[in-house]
Amino acid sequence: MTAESNRQLQHLSLAGRKHRDKGVPCEDASLSVSQNGVSVVCLSDGAGSSQYTHADVGAKCVVQTICELMLKHFDAFYYDIRESVVKNVLIAAIQSELTIKAKEMSLAGMEIMSCTMLFSAVKDTRMICGHIGDGIIARVSGSGMQPITLPQNGEVAASTLFVTLPDAQNYLRVIRTTTDDTHAVILMTDGVCDMVFDQTKLLLMPVVARLAELGGLPGPERERELTKTIRSFIIDASPISDDASIGLIYFSDTEAPDFDSLPLDKEICHRDLKDDLQNVQDEILPKVRFAREIYQKSNALVHEEIAGEEEAETGNETKAAPAHLPEDLPEIKERPALSGKKGILIGVGVSLAFMTVVMIVYLIFR
Amino acid sequence: MGSKRQIFSESDFGRSTRRRLPICFCLDVSGSMSGNPIQELNEGLQSFFSSIRDNEETRSAADICIVTFGGKVEIVLPFGKLAKNQSIPLVQATTSLTPIGEGILTSLELLSERKDGYKHLGIKYYQPWLVVITDGAPQGEESMENMERAIVAANELESSGRLVIFNIGVGHSVDYKLLKRLSAKRADPISIQSTQFSKLFEFLGSSSSSIISGGMRDDALYDFSTKQQGKSMALDDFFKYLEDHS
Numbered sequence: 001m002t003a004e005s006n007r008q009l010q011h012l013s014l015a016g017r018k019h020r021d022k023g024v025p026c027e028d029a030s031l032s033v034s035q036n037g038v039s040v041v042c043l044s045d046g047a048g049s050s051q052y053t054h055a056d057v058g059a060k061c062v063v064q065t066i067c068e069l070m071l072k073h074f075d076a077f078y079y080d081i082r083e084s085v086v087k088n089v090l091i092a093a094i095q096s097e098l099t100i101k102a103k104e105m106s107l108a109g110m111e112i113m114s115c116t117m118l119f120s121a122v123k124d125t126r127m128i129c130g131h132i133g134d135g136i137i138a139r140v141s142g143s144g145m146q147p148i149t150l151p152q153n154g155e156v157a158a159s160t161l162f163v164t165l166p167d168a169q170n171y172l173r174v175i176r177t178t179t180d181d182t183h184a185v186i187l188m189t190d191g192v193c194d195m196v197f198d199q200t201k202l203l204l205m206p207v208v209a210r211l212a213e214l215g216g217l218p219g220p221e222r223e224r225e226l227t228k229t230i231r232s233f234i235i236d237a238s239p240i241s242d243d244a245s246i247g248l249i250y251f252s253d254t255e256a257p258d259f260d261s262l263p264l265d266k267e268i269c270h271r272d273l274k275d276d277l278q279n280v281q282d283e284i285l286p287k288v289r290f291a292r293e294i295y296q297k298s299n300a301l302v303h304e305e306i307a308g309e310e311e312a313e314t315g316n317e318t319k320a321a322p323a324h325l326p327e328d329l330p331e332i333k334e335r336p337a338l339s340g341k342k343g344i345l346i347g348v349g350v351s352l353a354f355m356t357v358v359m360i361v362y363l364i365f366r
Numbered sequence: 367m368g369s370k371r372q373i374f375s376e377s378d379f380g381r382s383t384r385r386r387l388p389i390c391f392c393l394d395v396s397g398s399m400s401g402n403p404i405q406e407l408n409e410g411l412q413s414f415f416s417s418i419r420d421n422e423e424t425r426s427a428a429d430i431c432i433v434t435f436g437g438k439v440e441i442v443l444p445f446g447k448l449a450k451n452q453s454i455p456l457v458q459a460t461t462s463l464t465p466i467g468e469g470i471l472t473s474l475e476l477l478s479e480r481k482d483g484y485k486h487l488g489i490k491y492y493q494p495w496l497v498v499i500t501d502g503a504p505q506g507e508e509s510m511e512n513m514e515r516a517i518v519a520a521n522e523l524e525s526s527g528r529l530v531i532f533n534i535g536v537g538h539s540v541d542y543k544l545l546k547r548l549s550a551k552r553a554d555p556i557s558i559q560s561t562q563f564s565k566l567f568e569f570l571g572s573s574s575s576s577i578i579s580g581g582m583r584d585d586a587l588y589d590f591s592t593k594q595q596g597k598s599m600a601l602d603d604f605f606k607y608l609e610d611h612s
Contacts, residue, residue, distance in 0.1 A: 273482055
């Protein structure tokens with residue numbers, strides 16, 4: 001049982017040297033909060049390229065929005081099994097806040113506030129995590145540690161995904177699980193993640209568990225030690241270090257791992273480049289076409305039956321139509337580049353329109 | 367459970383070196399480059415490598431290969447991380463023709479293989495650079511056909527944002543019209559005199575450093591607003607633009 005009193009939270013965002021040395025503010029944001037049995041930690045990494053002029057504002061807005069939403073509506077997000085609705089609601093909430101913030105600040109739109117998002121929320125032994133973009137969320141337990149969600153990167157190093165994308169809900173990961181023997185949950189933006197996670201081996205370095213252990217220190221000391229460590233070994237390690245954020249949920253009534261027995265190395269994970277989804281689509285296409293034929297024939301039969309029944313006026317209930325099959329398989333394409341204000345507005349529009357339909361359906365049928 | 371005091375050291379953390387910037391130099395070593403031009407080119411290359419090696423970040427990120435074309439296409443330096451004391455081979459001028467198309471096609475193939483290697487291992491990378499330097503026009507058997515194939519392949523990669531192209535002409539004998547077509551994004555090829563090689567490589571070194579440090583976008587390597595001079599962008603304007611936009 002993880003009562004709120006047994007959870008210690010910490011969040012931290014430090015400007016990397018590539019910003020600090022030029023007097024540019026930190027574009028990461030982080031927040032942690034506990035209230036009424038719910039604990040939330042959220043990080044956001046503001047987009048780095050020069051066109052994202054207000055990425056720091058966006059990042060702050062995102063962490064605030066997510067923390068408020070999770071504190072107030074943990075159960076709603078935890079129990080609803082409609083994944084697409086959950087993701088649409090989260091993205092609609094974030095994009096609405098960003099759009100309003102952009103309006104308040106007389107900005108061209110929310111695209112210039114683009115940022116990633118990582119959060120973890122815990123209530124008793126329930127846990128929900130959300131992630132879009134790079135960075136990582138990991139779980140530390142008495143038996144070791146594992147990533148909960150891996151970095152999302154585009155084809156090239158500098159590219160990732162942002163909450164402001166018109167189709168951000170398609171990339172958002174939402175994971176619901178339980179904490180059980182979890183000793184700590186650690187969230188890291190890429191500024192930290194790149195230094196402690198080997199992407200070629202998908203290996204979290206043992207130092208991650210030791211950083212998480214700082215979560216067990218008393219409040220002021222916890223923040224001081226974590227700041228000192230991140231600053232010394234990550235920020236100051238390179239003249240071009242990135243902004244770095246870290247978030248912790250530490251469960252004080254659980255076992256820490258044996259730090260000395262955590263693996264220092266493992267084999268490289270080789271990706272089979274030929275095994276991509278386009279090939280999978282090509283492989284299943286004949287079956288999909290055949291299934292469509294079956295569906296069309298059975299649909300025609302149903303129509304005939306319904307027509308017959310209507311003619312006979314039997315008053316029987318209409319049979320449910322067979323599940324819909326797509327007209328054709330969608331072509332997998334690379335994610336289009338951010339499509340500017342128009343794309344963003346369409347994205348918000350789609351999210352909001354979807355929300356409206358869901359609400360109308362709910363009101364009619366409840 | 368009480369928290370144990372943790373003592374950290376530098377060795378506990380990895381180095382953020384798992385991002386690569388693949389750069390392929392595709393260099394003209396045909397007969398017309400003999401003498402001073404090839405010497406200037408070598409000096410420029412050596413100073414480029416020195417600047418890359420002197421900077422810890424670029425040394426671990428820059429992944430460089432050199433292809434030459436002059437009579438035949440040769441891979442003078444294959445891709446690979448630069449060792450601190452590794453010497454860079456000198457490129458030699460030949461007395462032969464200019465199979466530029468074949469040189470570019472070989473370079474594109476090498477870049478593609480390299481990218482697949484990164485993907486296979488999960489290594490992050492920046493958009494590859496293809497730096498083509500020539501002082502002439504395609505010469506040799508099937509040279510025009512190969513150049514056309516190279517242009518199509520390069521344009522396709524570049525327009526989908528998967529390649530950054532530097533099409534650089536040296537002197538007045540360059541077929542600038544053809545060289546221009548190599549890049550669909552660059553308004554005009556970059557034009558230099560062989561005496562400006564050091565400046566060119568200095569710029570390439572600092573640009574690669576800016577890309578790696580995240581301070582520069584790929585578009586800044588293309589998007590000119592300065593006044594054009596004739597059929598090509600003079601190097602000084604090019605530098606000025608970069609300084610303004612970096």
